[in-house]
Amino acid sequence: MKIPFLILFICTQFLYSFVQAKTIYVGKNKSIKTIKDAVKSSSHGDSVIVDAGTYYEKNLIIDKSITLSGINYPIIDGEGKYEIVSIKVSNVVFTGFKIQHSGYATLEDPAGIKIYDSNNVTILNNIIDDTFFGIYAQYAKNCLIKNNTLTAHGKEEQEIGNGIHCWKSDSMQIIGNKISGHRDGIYFEFVTNSIIWRNQSIKNIRYGLHFMFSHNDSYINNIFSGNGAGVAVMYTHGVKMYNNIFEQNWGDAAYGLLLKDISDSYIEGNIFVKNTSGIHMEGASRIQLGKNIFKNNGWAIQIQSSCMDVNVSHNNFLGNTFDVATNGTLVMNTFNNNYWDKYEGYDLNKDSYGDVPFRPISMFSMIIANNPQTMILFRSIMVSLLDKTERIVPTLIPENLKDEHPFMKPIAL
Amino acid sequence: MIRVNNISKSFSKFKALDSINIHCEKGQSIALIGPNGSGKTTLIKSILGMVVPDSGDILFKGNTIKKDFHYRAEIGYMPQIGRYPDNMTIGQVFDMMKDIRKAKVVSLDEELIQNFGLDKIYDKRMRTLSGGTRQKVSAALAFLFNASVLILDEPTAGLDPLSSEILKEKIIKENKSGKLVLITSHT
Amino acid sequence: MNKVFKYIVIDILRNKTVLFYTLFLFVVSFTLFSFEENTAKGLLSLLNIILFIVPLISIIFSTIYIYNCSEFIELLICQPLKRKYIWLSLFNGLAVSLSFAFLIGCGITILIYEPTATGMIMILTGCLLSVIFVAISMLGTVSTRDKAKGIGKAILLWLYFALIFDGLVLFLLFQFSEYPLEKLMMVISGFNPIDLSRITVLLRLDVSALMGYTGAVFKDFFGTTFGFIISLFVLALWVIIPLIISTKKFQTKDL
Structure with a gap:
């Protein structure tokens, strides 16, 4: 009677130890000195906890579904030669590290952290400094990239990669990251059903956010400030842009938001401050543009005649040098119920329009x-005179580009 | 002292002076009389260097006046209409003229200033003055620097009879003391 | 050398028009700076005022002043003075007093609100514009005897530089819109002191970013110290050339 019980007990213990996740510690004073060794000796479901210190791992490949966490931001240094962390399996959690000095080869696109063909990867609370690409995801799905700080020190567009770069991915969540000094802060190409929320993309060399062929994504509550050319959203449909701040994209050919071949999208509740051009639209159609604030921009909205069914309403236009510009006389967009600080009309029936x-x-x-080239006459007396006369007797400007019922006072937003 | 050699001057089509020759000497008193537009003022202005003749030459003490300006230190000129910077007082105008000619003047002749009573209204601004008072200022200025030649363009035109008398006496006096006097008048 | 100059300056500074002009500039610049939300905008609005008012007042005032003191000029010519000296004294008197009026009117407020290099350049261009349009007005008056005609001519000259010239530039740009005209425009802007001043100041302000490629080409040149010196030199030529011509004409003018 006793022996079978004993055998059963031993068997369950054995099985249990095999199935139960173990925790592996890495550190100077621990038996395992490198993260690479820890990954090698781990199995799926294990946790690896890394002490503070500097680790030279060359290219650290994570090929097991484990949780890697750092205590007090242990540094993983790529010595300027390697891609630092490569995640090649699903269900990995990577948190609390400082990743620095990746390689700078342009062909292989080395990154601080790269996700290859994996699902459910979480990259949380890391500091990534001086890497070619910051966090790079290809063929990824359902990944969370949250609260990371990415800093690069690029000077020229071609010498540096993007901060958070996603390619052919789906259902990604990019939340609360701070990105600066990269080529594009966040780069999306062929990424669908994803969300970009509460990120700060500041002072990147080209675009704060660069977005192509990425349908049905949302970006909400982000700050894009002082990027070389602002934010570009191209060849996409079904984009929702809510409550973002686009500011200080000031310079030759800089935009708060550049829209190119976009359709069925919403741009609402955003603030555009001090951009050379608040929004520049080419080939945009069926866009709802409402409840935004345009303040102190060179141009608030540049809407090329290739745009149609863009509905601009309930926006505030304050202190822009030019409110709207277009390049043709045909206008198939509507402007209604906005507040324009340049409006000099009156409201006799007191209906606030x-x-x-x-x-x-x-x-x-x-x-x-x-x-x-005629910009050379900017601010000359003749130009002010022309504008004044044209306001009174319109001849050149498109007849139907007008706001029939502008607000008398700024709209409370 | 002044020799005008064959000068001509025309203003567009109007010929004001046609080959004029004049010779004046110290102590002479010469009146230029003629109707309006007969070229009196043009002649005077040519001598003063204000008008440049088309041809001919003017000699002052034997030297041509072309490209010279120092000779004018020896001329006292009273224009037909005298106008001065509006915001200056009479005193300032005299001071300014003295200032401008300072280096070249030894003794000042302020007789007319006193006789016309200008010293009592030194603080008045030029723009507040009547035409007659301005003429007095012009006359006083012409005599102020003891110039050896006096050129007076319609000197008594705007003056009251009393002041006119004062000026005439002064002209006679200065002429007697050996100065050359050139006067124009249409009467 | 400076006796006549001294009396002319004293006379002009007592002039009510100049006092009013100074006060006007002061009130306008002060209002602009205190009402605009940032000083850069105030500076931009002030630039428009300066480019409009300063040349207008300088050319009209100088023209009227010169005609009004024609008898005084005659009086001076009868004195042992060189004609050149009289004419240059007149120029110096007008230039210094009008620049002084500008300095008091706009300079003080600019120094208070915008004591930067851009502010300094604005003061400098304002003074230069004053002097340039005094020189241009003297060129206009020396060849016109009739006062009414002379004032009309001054207004026309101002219209030309402030408005008509830019109209011609616009026409030119549209006629040859398929050619790159940036380099040519740089030369052409030198032919109008108002345009040159406008561009020199504008390129130092934030709004220059709106000027796109043309602005960038201009900035590459005028933005550098060398380009700035060149534009100052060209502005100086706008003083020197009219002045030389008018002095030449004045020396043989019949009064």
Whole structure:
């Protein structure tokens, strides 16, 4: 009777120890000195906890579904030669590390952390400094990239990669990251059903966010500030952009938001401050543009005549040099119920809408759109005179580009 | 002292002076009389260097006046209409003229200033003055520097009879003391 | 050398028009700086005022002043003085007093609100514009005897530089829109002191980013110290050349 019980007990103990996740400690004073060894001796489901210190792992490949966490940000240094962390399996959690000095080869695109063909990977609370690409995901799905700080020190576009780079991925969550000094802060190409939320993409060399062929994504509550050319969203449909701040994208050919071939999208509750061009639209159609604030931009909205069914309403336009510019006389977009600080109309029936339409486009902005060289006459007396006369007797500006019922006072947003 | 050699001057089509020759000497008193537009003022202005003749030459003490300006230190000129910077007082105008000619003047002749009573209204601004008072200022300025030649363009035109008398006496006095006097008048 | 100059300056500074002009500039610049939300915007609005008012007042005031003191000029010519000396004294008197009026009117407020290099350049261009349009007005008056005609001419000259010239530039840009005209425009802007001043100041302000490729080409040149010196040199030529011509004409003018 006793022996079978004993055998059963031993068997269950054995099985239990085999199935139960173990925790492996890595550190100077621990038996395992390198993370690589820890990964090698771990099995699926294990945890690896790494003490503070500097680790030279060359290329650390994570091929088991484990949780790696750092205590006090242990440093993994790529010595300027290697891709630092390569995640090649699903269900990995990677948290609390400082990743620095990756290789700078342009062909292999080395990154601080790269996710290859994996699902459910979480990259949390890491500091990534001086890497070519920051966090790179290809063929990834359901991954969470959250609260990481990515800093690069690139000077030229071609010398540096992107901060968070996602390619052919789906259902990604990019949340609360801070990215600066990269080529593009966040780069999405062929990424669908994903969310970009509460990130700060500041002072990147090219775009704060670069977005191509990525349908049905949302980006919400992000701050894009001081990037070389602002934010570019191209060849995409079904994008929702809510409550973002686009600011200080000031310079030649810089935009708060550049839209190119976009359709069925929503741009609402955003703030555009001090951009050379708040929004520049080409080939945009069926866009709802509402409840945004445009303040102190060179141009608030540049809407090329290739756009149609763009509905601009309930926005505040404050202190922009030019409110709207377009390059043709055909306008298939509507402007309604916005507040324009340049409006000089009146409201006799006190319904808080002006009684005469506002034409947000000045003659000079039409002239520039047709012949950019005429910008040389910017702020000359003749130009102010032309604008004044054109306001009174419109001849050159598109007849139907007007706000029939502009607000008298700024809209509370 | 002044020799005008064959000068001509025309203003577009109007010929104001046609080959004029004049010779004036110290102690002479010469009146230029003629109707309006007969070229009196043009002649005077040519001598003063204000008008440049088309041809001919003017000699002052034997030297041509072309490209010279120092000779004008020896001329006292009273224009037909005298106007001065509006915001200056009479005193300032005299001071300014003295200032401008300072280096070249030894003794000042302030007789007319006193006789016209200008010293009592030194603080008045030029723009507040009547035409007659301005003429007095012009006359006083012409005599102020003891110039050896006096050129007076319609000197008594705007003056009241009393001041006119004072000026005439002064002209006679200075002429007697050996100065050359050139006067124009249309009467 | 400076006796006549001294009396002219004293006379002009007592002039009510100049006092009013100074006060006007002061009130306008002060209002602009205190009402605009940032000083950069104030500076930009002030630039427009300066480019409009300063040339207008300088050319009209100088023209009227010169006609009004024609008898005084005659009086001076009868004195042992060189004609050149009289004419240059007149120029110096007008240039110094109008620049002084500008300095008091706009300079003080700019120094208070925007004591930067851009502010300094703005003060400098304002003074230069004053002097340039005094020189241009003297060129206009020396060849016109009739006062009404002379004032009309001054207004036309101002219209030309402030408005018509830019109209011609616009026409030119549209006629040859398929050619790159940036380099040519740089030369052409030198032919109008108002345009040159506008561009020199504008390129130092944030709004220059709006000027796109043309602005970038201009900035590459005018933005450098060398380019800045060149533009100052060209502005100086706008003083020197009219002044030389008018002095030449004045020396043989019949009064």
